[in-house]
Amino acid sequence: MADTPKNMKASVIMSTYNAEEWLEKVIWGLSIQTETNFEIIIADDGSRPKTKELLDNLRTQISMPLIHVWQEDNGFQKSQILNKAIMASSSDYLIFTDGDCIPRKDFVATHLNYREKGYFLSGGYFMLPMDISKAITKNDILSQNCFDVKWLIQNGLKKSFKNSKLTASGLLAKFLNAVTPTKATWNGHNASGWKEDLVFINGFNQEMQYGGQDRELGERLFNKGLKSKQIRYSAIVVHLDHARGYVNEATWKKNFAIRENTKKNKVVKTTIGIDSN
Numbered sequence: 001m002a003d004t005p006k007n008m009k010a011s012v013i014m015s016t017y018n019a020e021e022w023l024e025k026v027i028w029g030l031s032i033q034t035e036t037n038f039e040i041i042i043a044d045d046g047s048r049p050k051t052k053e054l055l056d057n058l059r060t061q062i063s064m065p066l067i068h069v070w071q072e073d074n075g076f077q078k079s080q081i082l083n084k085a086i087m088a089s090s091s092d093y094l095i096f097t098d099g100d101c102i103p104r105k106d107f108v109a110t111h112l113n114y115r116e117k118g119y120f121l122s123g124g125y126f127m128l129p130m131d132i133s134k135a136i137t138k139n140d141i142l143s144q145n146c147f148d149v150k151w152l153i154q155n156g157l158k159k160s161f162k163n164s165k166l167t168a169s170g171l172l173a174k175f176l177n178a179v180t181p182t183k184a185t186w187n188g189h190n191a192s193g194w195k196e197d198l199v200f201i202n203g204f205n206q207e208m209q210y211g212g213q214d215r216e217l218g219e220r221l222f223n224k225g226l227k228s229k230q231i232r233y234s235a236i237v238v239h240l241d242h243a244r245g246y247v248n249e250a251t252w253k254k255n256f257a258i259r260e261n262t263k264k265n266k267v268v269k270t271t272i273g274i275d276s277n
Helices: 019-030 049-059 078-088 105-115 131-135 136-144 149-154 161-167 169-178 195-200 213-224 251-263
Strands: 010-016 037-046 066-070 093-098 102-103 118-121 190-194 227-230 237-239
Touching: 010 019, 010 078, 010 105, 019 037, 019 049, 019 105, 019 136, 037 049, 037 078, 049 066, 066 078, 078 195, 093 102, 093 105, 093 195, 118 213, 131 161, 149 161, 149 237, 190 195, 195 213, 213 227, 213 251
Parallel strands: 010 037, 010 093, 037 066, 118 227
Antiparallel strands: 093 190, 102 237, 118 190
16 A cells, blocks of 8 residues: 555546546556656546546556546646645646656656755656557556557557667766757756755646646746756656647647746746645
8 A cells, every 4th residue: 555645655647538548558568667756646537437537447556546536527627736736736846747658667756766955857848749658558668568669569669769769878868868959948848856945836827728827937936046956868758649629729829928937037936836725
């Protein structure tokens, strides 16, 4: 059995919306982590009852606590449900991913290993095409086939330098973390930080719908004085493909304006965040 909540080393928070097939794969990935002392919190932005049924079933099959935080479907309100999940967490360290990202078995351990006061951690993802996303079975997750480049290539993945994200380990991974030109930003699919820092900045900006709300949160953490660490070659998730039906230009423009204001005026606390719920 998992430890009682007050001894939890971490809370893994992930968002979902009517995507049971992908969510189940992600939870199997979390079920075999090398570090088992954590809770899983599903931030559910209004899914149908099938998601709850899946979680009720999985809860009996995995060793770590599985908490379902649900709100009514009111369009894309991911920032709001993530804030509710932050407040539902019982650990002082929060790891964020998405319900379409299968974590490698050292994912939680890696985030805990690199955590440091005054920092947040920035991981990346390895995008899979739809045919491979569909082909991955529970067995492929438990055996970690889905992180094996040879297996992926046999199943249709193209050969590319990007595949080194899956093969790099130890010193090479650390070297690639150090030299990658990608900035260490807050990425919703793979990032972590201290709960007290996230609560201090009032969590995610609930005015923001799809596009950029993760980055904006990271920008406010920077404004608070935090630094970031790059762990994109160490903390690995494979990102399952899906359609993106919620992008529109008006939302992007609004979110861009909010981010510009955050940067220009060095905003630390959002006015519409955790304390609005």
